[in-house]
Amino acid sequence: MTRHLLVIGGQRCGTTGLAELLDAHPEITMARPARPEPKVFLSPDLAGRGLGWYEATYFAHATTETLLGEKSTSYIEDAAAAERAAKVLGAAEIVVQLRDPVRRAVSNWRFSHHHGVEERPLAQALAESLVGPRDWDPERSSVSPFAYLERGRYADYLEPWFAAFPGQVHVRFLEEHLTDPTTIRELYAALGVDAGYAPPAPERPVNQSPGAAPALDPELERRLRGYFADSDTRLSERLGRVVPWPSG
Numbered sequence: 001m002t003r004h005l006l007v008i009g010g011q012r013c014g015t016t017g018l019a020e021l022l023d024a025h026p027e028i029t030m031a032r033p034a035r036p037e038p039k040v041f042l043s044p045d046l047a048g049r050g051l052g053w054y055e056a057t058y059f060a061h062a063t064t065e066t067l068l069g070e071k072s073t074s075y076i077e078d079a080a081a082a083e084r085a086a087k088v089l090g091a092a093e094i095v096v097q098l099r100d101p102v103r104r105a106v107s108n109w110r111f112s113h114h115h116g117v118e119e120r121p122l123a124q125a126l127a128e129s130l131v132g133p134r135d136w137d138p139e140r141s142s143v144s145p146f147a148y149l150e151r152g153r154y155a156d157y158l159e160p161w162f163a164a165f166p167g168q169v170h171v172r173f174l175e176e177h178l179t180d181p182t183t184i185r186e187l188y189a190a191l192g193v194d195a196g197y198a199p200p201a202p203e204r205p206v207n208q209s210p211g212a213a214p215a216l217d218p219e220l221e222r223r224l225r226g227y228f229a230d231s232d233t234r235l236s237e238r239l240g241r242v243v244p245w246p247s248g
């Protein structure tokens with residue numbers, strides 16, 4: 001009997017590398033094509049096509065694997081996606097990978113700048129984000145390419161997923177994985193597949209933003225830490241563990 005898995009976020013938190021580690025496990029296969037991300041549950045129309053269409057469209061390649069996984073990071077930002085996914089998939093496993101929200105914001109800016117949608121220097125973009133969100137074109141992307149700060153307030157996004165998938169939401173931190181790559185085996189165990197499997201080490205960084213990350217002015221970083229402080233506190237309380245990054 002097959003089961004389902006969603007990797008839902010957040011953007012620029014190492015989820016592409018995580019999806020590769022999941023796909024490497026002989027009991028797991030990830031959706032194909034992986035790019036563009038399927039994003040089925042962002043759409044009432046696509047979600048309404050049902051489980052049979054979903055599996056035939058994205059998992060026709062599956063053979064003996066028992067856990068069928070999809071990575072669509074934008075799901076974390078859409079509460080309705082949680083409800084649609086639960087209706088179609090039932091008791092799926094949900095994996096959320098997060099990282100230091102300040103470092104995530106810098107990486108998000110680098111990504112948007114590299115792809116030509118952001119013309120502002122890093123410091124200006126982040127300082128203006130502290131004032132409020134910037135308009136964006138939903139015809140060009142499913143979520144804002146400028147949500148550098150909002151997207152890092154993880155506690156604001158997780159409750160719909162905890163509600164829709166009680167006991168099945170697995171939250172990981174990129175920093176812990178980078179410090180100890182064997183933590184993937186803990187995730188394998190939580191997902192109910194063989195935790196003894198050791199995935200091959202990646203040959204290169206996965207989906208890394210090009211170029212070196214610009215340095216942040218200490219005063220701007222202090223303001224950013226303050227912006228995230230209440231969200232970090234709520235996240236720590238919800239998970240029952242301290243976040244592995246400086247919290248304002």
